[in-house]
C-alpha cells in the first residue's frame with residue numbers, strides 16, 4: 001500500500017516553521033509508519049489563534065503549526081486495532097501521561113508528556129504520521145453526519161466544553177461570552193449545550209448566557225445558533 005502510494009505521491013507538501021519570518025511550503029517525504037501507527041491523508045486543518053500567536057510572539061523553532069484537523073486513514077499499522085484504511089478520523093495533537101502531578105489535577109496541558117507529544121510533521125501537511133499514543137488516546141472516528149470542515153472544530157469545541165465543565169456554575173449565574181468569533185460561538189453553544197437555558201433541572205439549568213460582539217453579522221450568527 002505504502003510503496004504504491006510513494007510511487008504516486010513521492011513527496012507531499014507541508015508548511016514548516018523555521019522562524020517567525022521564515023515559514024515555508026516545502027516538499028517532504030511522506031512519513032513512514034511503524035506497526036502501531038497510522039498514516040492519515042489530511043482533509044483540512046483549522047488555523048488556531050495559538051498558531052498565529054506562535055508566529056507573532058516569534059516562538060523559537062521547533063514549532064509545529066496546525067492541530068485542528070480531520071483526515072482519512074490511508075495506511076494502518078499491522079498491530080493497530082479499532083481502525084482501518086478508509087475511515088475518516090479526527091486526530092488531536094497532544095497526549096497527556098495521565099499520572100503526573102498535573103494530570104492528577106486534570107491540568108493536562110501542563111503535563112510534560114502532553115507538551116512533548118505531537119503529530120508528524122504538522123497539521124498543515126498532506127499526510128501525517130499518527131504516533132502510537134495518539135492512535136490509542138486521541139484519534140476519534142468522524143461520524144458520517146459531520147463534514148470534514150465541521151470535524152475540524154472538534155478540537156476547539158473540546159477546549160470550550162472543558163472550560164465550561166471546569167467552571168463552577170450555579171443556578172442563577174450569568175455567563176458572558178466576550179467576542180463571537182469561531183471560539184466564542186463554540187463557547188456559547190457549549191454553555192447552552194450543557195444545559196443552560198434549556199433544561200431548567202440540569203446542572204446549569206438557570207444560567208443565563210449573553211454574547212457580546214461589535215460585528216452585527218457575528219451577533220446574527222449567535223442568534224441563529226440559538
Ligand SMILES: [Zn+2]
Pocket residue numbers: 048049050067068155156
Ligand atoms: Zn487550537
Ligand SMILES: [Zn+2]
Pocket residue numbers: 096097098099100101102103111112113114
Ligand atoms: Zn501528565
